[in-house]
Amino acid sequence: MTDTVAPGAPGAPGAPGAPGAPVIDRRRMRLVMAGLMLGLFMSALDQTIISAALRTIADDLNGLSQQAWANTSYMITSVITTALYGKLSDIYGRRPLYVIAVAVFVAGSVLCGLAQSMVMLSVFRGVQGLGAGGLMSLAFAILADLLPPAERSRYQAWFGAVFGVSAVVGPVVGGFFAGLDSFAGAAGWRWAFFVNVPIGIAAVLIVLGQVRIQNDRSADKPDLAGVLTLILFLVPVLFAVEQGSKWGWGSAGTLGLFAVGAVGLVLFVTAQRRAGGAALLPTPMFRNPVFSLYNGVNTIVGAAVFGSLAVLPLYLQIVKGLSPTEAGLMLLPQTLGIIGGGRLCSAYVTRTGNFKGFMLLGIVLMMAGTFWFATFGADTALWQAGVAAGVMGLGIGQCWQVMLVAIQRGLEPQYMGAGIGSFAFFRSIGGTVGISVFFSLFFGSVGGRISDAYAGAASDPGFREALADPSVTSQPANQTLLAGRNGAVSLDDSSFLAHADARLAHPFLEGMAQAMQTVFLVSGSLLALGLILALVPKTGGRSAAKTAGSPASAPAPSPEPAVSASADRSS
Structure with a gap:
């Protein structure tokens, strides 16, 4: 027999009128959640670890200006496979596809840990992305097979907690590994990838042993x-x-x-x-105006958020001179904001079905945080970075939590895998474009901004004093630094900044901060566009109203989870 939601659960396939629906017991449900959460944790932890360690990795592999490809290749393959995994799971089942996704991700992690250049790392990050595309979309699809709509938000909050924990642990662990010269015979940063191996093995073992669901499979062939x-x-x-x-x-x-x-x-x-x-993306899903419109918002917000958050660690580590661990800890307020925002809205949305207000507030908070980042210079107090990150995190936690609820509502069962996959698909498309555009914008303008900053520093007494001292200007790090006066400095290895004279380095850092300000301004403008789109009235009659999640149309939530405590009937 198979595991699905308990009979009588609101909105479940086994609701009254559908006798004989199979049952999953509460213990099995917890184990299933553990397996799914490990896979999500591995994926989310990888992103936060690499974000904290990437500057060290790029310096070691002499490719800081190429680091966008380490993110972009991962995002490209994950975007493509996100939609593919969702659709294939509708055809072949969730469990085998989930195990394949974890196995590919772990294999890609091992290859990344063995990379000898930024080109190799970028290629192997693409292999990781081939697996990562299934980790989130399939976890949510399996959850949708097991639980009725009224109860999903409660369990999705567990997934949100996973991302929160990984956002706390990842930067610290990434900074720790990046700060090690070597560990167990390998450079410390390589363990930022190798750490995925035991997590992935545990996830596979649990999923193979406990996930026995049999979703209603489609007879369609892969697209x-x-x-x-x-x-x-x-x-x-x-x-x-x-x-x-x-x-x-x-x-x-x-x-x-x-x-x-x-x-x-x-x-x-x-x-x-x-x-x-x-x-891959069945066109009937897009006949629902809420599904279509909010996926558009999802894409725009993904571009703004992923793009700006890819640049923020560079500000903290290069401009402010923090270590990878310190930079990770500075992002702790953002993590707390994501967790708090998700928990704040999930209970309310589950109870009432209303989500639009939280989504709009989330976008406004993200805009406030991003435009605040756009004012940061080399001398901005660090507390401002922490508070701005917390504001942005609060917005992220609210917006994406309720956006997923909005996109799920109204999906027909045969499109559940593809529909939930579309959430990660469109967000990843936005994030991929955002990272590529923002890094291109940054590295394309930073040389000119540094030159302008050095021109403006000519009147600074401290800068002139250092420039007139041969014992200072003869140092290799300072010579590399001063090449930036003509825009000729190479940014492939920024480690020279640790040995540079602070007076000569200040204009260089200020120029980098100004280039980042441009990135954050563009990000905030994109979020403003997303806010305008989210305010567009949704039309489409009855189905749209249902999908919009009004209290009248939302399934009435039950006080307890919809899984049954009865004996497990699975074979």
Whole structure:
């Protein structure tokens, strides 16, 4: 027999009128959650660990200016496979796909730990992304198979706690490994990847032993045309975004790649329409206006959040001179904000079904935090960074928690895997584009900003004194630093800053901060666009009203979880 929600649970397949629905007991449910949470923890921990350690990794591999690819390659493959895992799980079942996702992610982690260059690391991060695409979407899909809508928010809050814990632990662990010269015969930063191996093994063992659900499988074949056209769309566009500042935005190479991407997008949309219910993103889902509109908001917010948060650790570690561990601890308020925001809204949304107010407030808070970041310079007090990060975290916790609830509502059972996968899919598309654009914007403008800052420092007595002292200017670190007066400094290895004279380094750091200010301004503007889109009235009649989560249409929540404490009937 199989494990699903208990009979009579509100909104469940086994609700009254559907006798004979199988049951999962409460103990089994806890074990299933443990397996799913380990997989999510591994994925979330990897992102936060790498964020804290990436500067050290890039300096060691001599590729700081190429670090965008370490994130972008991961995001590209995870975007593509997120939608694919969701759809394949509708066809072949959740458990085998989840185990495959974990195995691929662990294999990619081992390869990343063995990388000898930024190019190799970027390629292997892409392998990681092939597995990461399934870790979140399949966890939520399995949960949706087990629980009725009225109870999902309660258990999804557990998933939110996983991201919160990983956001606390990850930067500290990443900073710890990055600060080690070596550990067990390997450079310390390599263990930021190797740590995924035991977590992944534990997740696989639990899922294989405890997850025995049998979702209603689709008879459709995998949408290979959708996968190929999605690749044709994403890869050229992201490569053009990454290289545009070097080649020139109006160059033939950049425009040619954008043109190929545009053709790929048209072909992808056409393939999805032809595939119907077998599509990676089945077009019937988009007939629901709430589903379509909030996925649009999801994409924009993903670009703004992922892009800006990729730059923030550079501000803390390079401009403010914090160690990776210290920078990770400075992001603790953001973590607490994410946890607090999620818990604040999840209980209310579960009880009432109303979510729009929390989502709008979340976007406003993210805007406030991001525009605050845009005022930061080299001399800004660190407490401001901590408070701004907390404000942004509070907004993230509210917005994405309720956005997932909004997107899930109204999905038909046969589209549940693809529909939940769409949440991670569109957020990842936004994040991938955001990281590529923002790093390109930063590295494309930082040279000029540093030159301008040095020109403005000519009137500073301390700078002139240091510049006139041959014992200072003859130092290799200071010579590398002063090359920035003409925009000639290389940013592939920023470790020279630790040995540079503070008087000569200040204009350099101020120029970097100004380049980051531009990134945060663009991020805040994107969030403002997302807010406007979220305010657009949703129409579409009865189905839209149901999906919107009004109290009248939301399933009445039960006081206890919908899983039954009766004996396990599974074989």
